[in-house]
Amino acid sequence: MQAEVLISTVDMNRQEWLDARKNGIGGSDVSAIAGLNKWKSPVGVYLDKIGASPDEDSAGEAAYWGNVMEDVVAQEFSIRTGLRVRRRNAILKHPKHPFMLANVDRLIVGKREGLECKTASEYLKGSWEDEEIPAAYLLQIQHYMAVTGYDAWHIAVLIGGNKFLYKKVERDEELISYLITIEKDFWENNVLKQIPPMFDGSDASVDLLKALYPESVPDSEVQLPGGAGTFIEALDEISVELKSMELQKKEYENQIKDMMKDNEKAYSGERTITWKSYDTNRFDSKRFKVEEPDLYKKYVNTTTARKLVIK
Numbered sequence: 001m002q003a004e005v006l007i008s009t010v011d012m013n014r015q016e017w018l019d020a021r022k023n024g025i026g027g028s029d030v031s032a033i034a035g036l037n038k039w040k041s042p043v044g045v046y047l048d049k050i051g052a053s054p055d056e057d058s059a060g061e062a063a064y065w066g067n068v069m070e071d072v073v074a075q076e077f078s079i080r081t082g083l084r085v086r087r088r089n090a091i092l093k094h095p096k097h098p099f100m101l102a103n104v105d106r107l108i109v110g111k112r113e114g115l116e117c118k119t120a121s122e123y124l125k126g127s128w129e130d131e132e133i134p135a136a137y138l139l140q141i142q143h144y145m146a147v148t149g150y151d152a153w154h155i156a157v158l159i160g161g162n163k164f165l166y167k168k169v170e171r172d173e174e175l176i177s178y179l180i181t182i183e184k185d186f187w188e189n190n191v192l193k194q195i196p197p198m199f200d201g202s203d204a205s206v207d208l209l210k211a212l213y214p215e216s217v218p219d220s221e222v223q224l225p226g227g228a229g230t231f232i233e234a235l236d237e238i239s240v241e242l243k244s245m246e247l248q249k250k251e252y253e254n255q256i257k258d259m260m261k262d263n264e265k266a267y268s269g270e271r272t273i274t275w276k277s278y279d280t281n282r283f284d285s286k287r288f289k290v291e292e293p294d295l296y297k298k299y300v301n302t303t304t305a306r307k308l309v310i311k
Contacts, residue, residue: 001095003093004094006020006090006091006092006101008090009090009103021091021101021103022048023101025187026143027104027144032045033045033182034182035200036139037136037204041199041202041204042190042197045186046197047196050194054212062119065119066119073118073164074105074156076158077166083109085106086106087107092104092147099187100143102143102147104144108154112152113150114148114150115156116137118156118158119157119161120157121160122159125163128159137155141153142171142175142176151171152168152171153171154166154168232310236310263275264276
């Protein structure tokens with residue numbers, strides 16, 4: 001199988017590249033569609049594809065430096081492995097599933113293999129230990145193998161600016177079949193029909209809703225569809241369960257505190273429990289506002305947020 005060229009990326013500016021990505025699902029979209037991306041939800045990908053994302057061109061600092069360091073990572077990979085790499089200046093598409101796109105970092109010269117270049121924070125080094133690869137990146141490179149038909153993909157990462165790792169991942173036909181299924185469903189039943197997927201409970205969905213609807217319109221009202229009642233009833237049940245669990249949690253904590261009495265540290269099997277005294281300093285903002293109103297106005301920062309209340 002040979003991947004087809006959707007469009008050449010030579011001399012393409014960022015806006016043209018963003019527009020081209022709307023023609024299908026790329027490697028960086030897959031983990032979000034699968035619900036395995038902490039930074040983006042399925043509905044976030046949907047809005048990208050229909051051109052309605054509130055932050056379509058907001059590449060963050062980490063993404064910026066990832067692009068800057070791509071050449072460095074690719075060069076170091078070649079030095080350490082002896083494998084030559086080359087650019088593929090095009091957005092590729094699957095010959096049978098044209099909605100599956102791939103804008104690969106590098107291809108390995110003389111082999112049916114590719115290379116993905118990454119940078120990672122020192123705080124994320126645990127995700128790369130031993131044979132581990134973050135799930136989002138594993139799906140990304142399997143997606144690339146699906147589009148290109150290649151047999152393996154390498155991934156190289158610079159962690160914390162001073163630790164370099166590289167790993168090889170073989171083609172996984174079962175996983176590729178799964179990716180084709182969920183991407184086809186997403187593209188045909190959501191994007192093409194312009195039916196957004198439901199918001200999930202991820203932080204990515206929370207942040208997206210804040211960006212989409214940052215402020216309420218004063219005195220505006222709406223009648224919710226019938227399905228809203230199901231969610232409201234479910235929230236009521238969860239609230240009751242949470243209160244019960246919180247009460248039970250405090251009960252167990254109090255039992256342990258009573259066993260510890262005035263001791264600061266205790267042991268139970270292999271577990272260590274501490275109950276230490278500490279001082280807390282709190283700024284009395286209410287008093288400051290009354291006694292120093294001008295200073296309060298000078299230094300106070302006003303932020304807008306929305307709170308969901310169901311009565």
